[in-house]
Amino acid sequence: MSEGRPETDCRSSAFRCGVVALLGRPNSGKSTLLNAVLGEKLAITAARAQTTRSRILGILTRPGAQILFYDTPGVHRGEARFNRAMTDAALAAAEDADLRVILFESTAGWDTPEQRLAELAPPLLLVRTKRDLGTPTPVPEPQRFSEILEVSAERQEGLERLLERIVAYLPKAAPLYPEDSLTDRPLRFLAAEQIREVAFEIFREEIPYALAVEVEEWNESEEELRIRANVLVERESQKGIVVGQGGRMLRDLGTEARRRLGGLLQKTVHLKLWVKTDRDWTKKLRRIRELGYL
Numbered sequence: 001m002s003e004g005r006p007e008t009d010c011r012s013s014a015f016r017c018g019v020v021a022l023l024g025r026p027n028s029g030k031s032t033l034l035n036a037v038l039g040e041k042l043a044i045t046a047a048r049a050q051t052t053r054s055r056i057l058g059i060l061t062r063p064g065a066q067i068l069f070y071d072t073p074g075v076h077r078g079e080a081r082f083n084r085a086m087t088d089a090a091l092a093a094a095e096d097a098d099l100r101v102i103l104f105e106s107t108a109g110w111d112t113p114e115q116r117l118a119e120l121a122p123p124l125l126l127v128r129t130k131r132d133l134g135t136p137t138p139v140p141e142p143q144r145f146s147e148i149l150e151v152s153a154e155r156q157e158g159l160e161r162l163l164e165r166i167v168a169y170l171p172k173a174a175p176l177y178p179e180d181s182l183t184d185r186p187l188r189f190l191a192a193e194q195i196r197e198v199a200f201e202i203f204r205e206e207i208p209y210a211l212a213v214e215v216e217e218w219n220e221s222e223e224e225l226r227i228r229a230n231v232l233v234e235r236e237s238q239k240g241i242v243v244g245q246g247g248r249m250l251r252d253l254g255t256e257a258r259r260r261l262g263g264l265l266q267k268t269v270h271l272k273l274w275v276k277t278d279r280d281w282t283k284k285l286r287r288i289r290e291l292g293y294l
Contacts (some may be wrong), residue, residue: 007280016065018098018170023090023120025113026074029129029153034058034071036153037163041264042183042190043071055233057095059181064294065167066175070097075113082282084209084255084291092121099169101125108148118144123169127151127162187265194264195229195257195273199242202253206241210234210282212291224268227261230280232291242275250275 022030029044034056043056057069070093073086074097094100094117102117104110106128118124118141126145128136130152147165151158183190192213199211210233217228231242232254243250250273258271281287 004205006048013066014172015174016167016170017068017175018074018271019068019070019096019165020099020101020170021072021090021093021097022101023072023075023094023102023117024103024129025076025108025111028074028105028108030071030074030103031127032153033103033159034069036156037069037159038182040182043193055089059177059183060163060177061177061179061181062163062167065170066162066177067166067170068176073116081285082288085285085288089293090224098171099123099125099166099180101166102145103129104125104139105130108246109137110140115140123135125165125169128206129153188218189240190264191215191218191227191261192229192292194260195231195253195271198257198260199231199253202256203241207233207238211238211242212278212281214291222267224270225261225265226270226272228272228274230274230276232276232281234278234280234282236277238279239275250291 022034024030034043038058038060042058058069058071060067060069072090072093075087075090076083100117100123101121102114102124104114104126108132118126124144125137126142126148128139128148128168136150137145139145139148144167148160149162149165149279151162153159177184192215195213196211198209201215203211212232214232215227215229215230217226219226231250233242235238241249242253244252254271254273257273258269261269261271279288281291
C-alpha cells in the first residue's frame with residue numbers, strides 16, 4: 001500500500017470509527033444529507049418543520065473508516081412539550097458524539113438555534129447546506145468551529161470532501177457494525193416513517209404536524225410482507241380529512257406508501273391502513289416513547 005493512504009483492513013490500527021451527530025434547526029437539510037452520503041433513502045424528508053422526530057442512525061462504512069451518523073430532530077425555540085422533547089433528543093445525541101456537525105442553510109439568518117449549537121463542546125464542523133440557493137450569509141464568530149464547509153446534497157456537491165474531513169476527526173477504533181449494515185432501526189419503524197412521509201406529501205398543510213403512524217401487525221415471508229398500520233391524528237375532526245370522500249384520500253395514501261415500501265424492501269407489500277384519533281398524543285411523553293420518537 002502506498003505511503004499516506006489509509007489502511008482498508010478493519011483490523012488495522014489505522015481504522016477509524018466514531019459517532020457523528022447531524023445537528024441544526026428544522027429543515028436545515030440533515031435528513032437530505034444523510035440520505036445523500038448513504039446512497040439510500042433512510043430518513044424521511046418533507047418541507048415541514050420537525051419531520052425528523054428521533055435519532056436515526058445511518059451507518060456508512062468506507063475504506064479505513066466506519067461513520068455512525070445520527071440524524072437528529074431540529075433544534076428551535078418552540079416551548080411546547082413535544083418540541084422541547086425533540087430538542088432535548090438532539091442535544092443528547094450531540095453530547096454522545098465524537099464529532100458534532102452543525103448544518104446551516106447558506107442563505108438563512110443566524111439565530112438562537114445556531115447560537116445554542118455553536119456553544120457545544122468541540123470538535124464542531126459547520127456545514128453550510130443548499131449552497132446552490134444563493135449568496136451565503138455571514139457566520140458570526142467563525143473561530144468557534146474547527147472547520148467550515150459547504151455542500152449541496154441535492155447536487156451531490158462537496159460530499160466527498162465533507163466525508164474526508166469527518167473521518168479525520170474520528171478516533172482510531174474498530175468498526176462497531178458489519179460492513180453491510182445501514183441502520184439499527186427496526187424495519188417496522190422505518191416502514192411507519194415511510195407512510196408518514198407520504199401522508200405529509202399528500203395532505204400538506206391540511207393536517208397538522210401531529211400526524212403519526214403506528215404499525216400494529218407485521219407478517220413477513222421471503223416473497224411478501226403484510227402490514228396493518230394506524231394513521232394517528234389528534235382530533236376527531238381530522239379523521240375525515242385523512243379518509244377523504246368515499247375513502248379516496250386514504251386509498252391514495254395506501255397506494256403510494258405500498259409502492260415505496262415495495263421498492264425499499266424489494267418484495268410485494270400488502271398494506272392496510274386505519275385512521276384513529278389519539279387525542280393530544282404529542283403532550284404525553286409515554287406515548288411519544290411508544291411511537292419510537294424518544
